[in-house]
Amino acid sequence: MNLTSRQILPGGVTAGLIAFVALTSVIPLPASADALQQQAQAVFGSGEAPQLQSSKAEAALGRVLFFDTRIGRDGTNCGTCHEQSKGGADGRKTAQGAFGIQGKRNTPTIVDIVPQISMHWTGDRESLADQAIRSLTAPPAYAHASTEEALAVIKALPDLNERFNSLYDDGVTAANWGKALSAYQEHLVTTSAFDRYLQGDAAALSAAQKEGLKTFINTGCAGCHNGRLLGGTSYQKFGIVADYTQYTGSQEDIGRMAFTGKESDRRVFKVPPLRHAVQTAPYFHDGSVAELKDAIDIMAKVQLGRTLSADDNQAIQAFLQAVTAPMPAELQRP
Template identity: 35%
Template sequence: MNRVLRTFAITLAAVVTASLLFTPMVVAQDDPLIARAQALFEPIPTTGYAELDDNPYTEAKSELGRMLWFDPRLSASWAISCNSCHNLGTGGVDLQSKSIGHDWQRGGRNSPTMLNAVYNLAQFWDGRAADLEEQAMGPVQDSLEMNNTPENAVATLKSMPGYVEAFEAAFPGEADPVTFENMAKAIEVFEATLLTPNAPFDLYMKGDADAINAEEREGFELFVNKGCVSCHMGINIGGTGYFPFGVIERPDAFILPEDDLGRYQVTNVEADKYAFKSPSLRNIELTPPYFHSGSIWSLEDAVRIMGDAQLGATLTDDDVVKITAFLRTLTGDQPVVEFPILPEITESTPLPTGMTMP
C-alpha cells in the first residue's frame, strides 16, 4: 500500500469509527428489528420545520404563509381557503371523498394531507407539481377549487396594507414584493412547518423498544416481510415513487375509476397508466377516506385491498389487524397552529364573485 493510500485508509477508518461513536441513533441490543427500521425509514425531525433548498426559512415568511393559508380571499368567492380542503384540525385533509370547491363543485380526486408533504418527491397524486411552491399556484387558479386569477389574487393582496407590510417583512429589499410567486414561496415555507414528529414508531426507531407494543411490532414485521415497504419507505413511509395501482390485480372501478389515468396524464408513457404516487402512511389513521378516489373509509379495508392489488398475497384477518395496528403508530404530534387575524379589506379590494346558492 503506498503512502497516500495508507493515509486514506487510516482516515477512512477514523471516520468510520467516529461515525459509529457519534451516531445519534441507539440500537437496542435486545431488539434487532430497530436496526431494520432505521435502515428503511427515518424519523421526522423535531426542529419545527424542514429546510428547503431554494427558499430559506424565515419567521416572517412562515407567518405570512400562515395568513395566506387561512385566507379565503385568495379564492374568487371568498368562501374557500387552503385550509377548507386541507384542514389542519383534521390531519390536513377535509374528510371528504372528493373535495368541495368553487361553487359547490366536487373535484376529481381525494384531498391529500399537508402534514409532512414537504418530504414527498413531488406533489399531487400524479406528481405534476415539482415542489410545494409550484403546487401552491395551482389551487388558487383551479376552476374547481378557488377559481381565482393570479392578477386578481395579487390585486386583492395589494389592496390591504396589512398584507403589503407582511410581504415587505418576508421579502426584504424587493422593490415589488407582493407577487404571485412570493405568495407561493411564503405558503411553501409555512407548509414546511407542518411536521408531525414523535410518532410512537419514530420513538421506536430512535431506540425506545417499548414505544410500540407486541402487536404493533408484529404488524411492522409483516409490513416489511409482505413487501408493503417496497413502495412505502423513507422518511414519509411513502411519497418516494409512482406505482401502478393494481400491479397484481386491478381493483374494481369504484376504487380505481377507469377515466383517471394517473401519472400517464403527466408523462404519456404507457407503463404509467393508472400509476399514482405511493402516499405517505404517516398519520394515516386521521385521513380517511383512502385512495385517490376517496372510496374506502376503513383503514383495515384499505390494507386488505393493498394486499390483493399490490402484492397478490391475500392477507389473513390477523395480518390485517396487526398491520393496521402498526400503521396507527405512525401518528405523530400534530402541529399546533395559531389561527391568524387577517388584514381588513379596503375600498380598493376586488369583491367576491360567483358563489351561487345550491
C-alpha cells in the same frame, strides 16, 4: 415506492420493489427487538425530522395566507381542504373548491409533507411553491381567472400588502406567495411514536405495534411505503397484479398518463405517504374506500397478490397507529 430507485419497469413495477421483495425473500426478518429496530431504521430512516429550509417569519405569513377568506373568489382558502380535525386533509372522497366545484382526486394531508418527489397524485406539481401558485387559478381551489387577478386582490388588502413588503423586497408576487405558503407547510412537522422508536427508544412501540411493523415489512408493504413518510418518494402502478377497480368499485383513472401522455404511466400514481393514514380517511386517489382495514386488504391483493388474515390486517393497523401523531397547533387559523 421503492427503496433505492424510482425507475418504473414495464407493467409499472419498480426496480426497487423487485429488489426489496427479492431481499426479504432470502433474508428472514430479525427475531430480536434490537435487530427489528435496526431493520426498521434501514427501511424507514433515523426518525429525525427534515431540516427546515425556510424562516419562521415566512411561515407566519404563510399561515395567515393559508386561512385568509378574502383571497378566494367565494371565501375558499387553503384551510377549506386541509383541516386540523381531519388530519390535514378534508375527509371527503375528492376535494371541493370554490363555488362547490368538485375535484377529481382525494385531498392529501399537508402535515409532514416534506420530503416528497412532487405534489399531487400524478406529480403534476413540482413543489409546494408550484402547487401554491397554481392553486390561485385552479377551479377546485381559488378559481381566479388569472394569477394577476389573484395578486391584485392580495395587493388591495393593506394588511397583507404590508406584510409582503416587510418580508420581500419585491412585495406581492406569485413567487413570494409560493414561498410563504410552502414555508408554512414545511413547518407542520410532528413526532410520532414510530419516530421515537427509530431514534432508539425501543419502548416507544407496544408489542402489538412491533408485531405490526414486522408484518408490514414481511408482507412487502415497505417495498413501496418506506422512508420517513412511509411513501411519497416514488411512483407506482395501482393494481400490479389485479385490477383495482374490481375491488374499489370505482372507474378507471389513467393517473400519471394524463400528465405525461405516456401509456407506461397508465394507472400510475405517486405512492401516498401513510404517515397519517389513520386520520385521513377515505383512501386512494379517488377516496373510494372508507375504512382503513379495507384499504389494507385491497392493497395486499392488487399490489402484492396476497390475501391477508384478519390478524395480519389488525397488526398492520396497529403499526399505522404508531406512525401517526397529534396535529400541530399551527394547523389552525391564527
